[in-house]
Amino acid sequence: MDTGPGVLSPGRENHGGCVEVVFAPEGRGEGPLTEDERGIFETFLDQRSSLLALALSAVQRSSVDGAPAKSGDPGEGQTLNKVYLHPILREGRLYVGFSFEDPKGDIEHGLGVLLNGERVVEVGGADTAFLLWIAERDLRES
DSSP: OOOOTTTTOSSSOSGGGOOEEEEOSTTOOSSOOOHHHHHHHHHHHHHHHHHHHHHHHHHHHOEETTEEOOOSSTTTTOOEEEEEEEEEEETTEEEEEEEEOOTTSOGGGOEEEEEETTEEEEEEEGGGGTOHHHHHHHHHTO
C-alpha cells in the first residue's frame, strides 16, 4: 500500500521522507496483518495528519524529566522515529503511539506520546509510544 513520500514528515524530510508505521510489538507475531489490523491501519492513514499534529503539540507542551519543552512552533526540533499502532480500540478510537528522537540527539532515550483518538493519554519516554500496558490501563480506567 503506497502512502506516498512524506506521509508523516511535516515540513521536512524524516528518514527519506517516510516514517515507519508498525503494530506495537507486544503479543504480535511476524505473520501477515489480520483483517482487524488492516482496518486499524486504514483508519490511521485517514487520520494521520491530525494525529501527528496532536502528538507534536503534546510534545511541545510537555515537560519530560523536568526539562521544559522547547518553545516555538509545534514540532520544531522534533524528529519522528516511528509510529506504533496498538491492537485495541476504545469506543472505536485508535490507540496510536508516536516516538520522537530526543531533541538533544539521544536516540535511545527519546520522547513518546500515546493517543487515543484525539485525546492525549500520556507523554513520556520513547517507550510510552509502544507499551501496550499503558493503552490497556487507559482502557480499563474508562
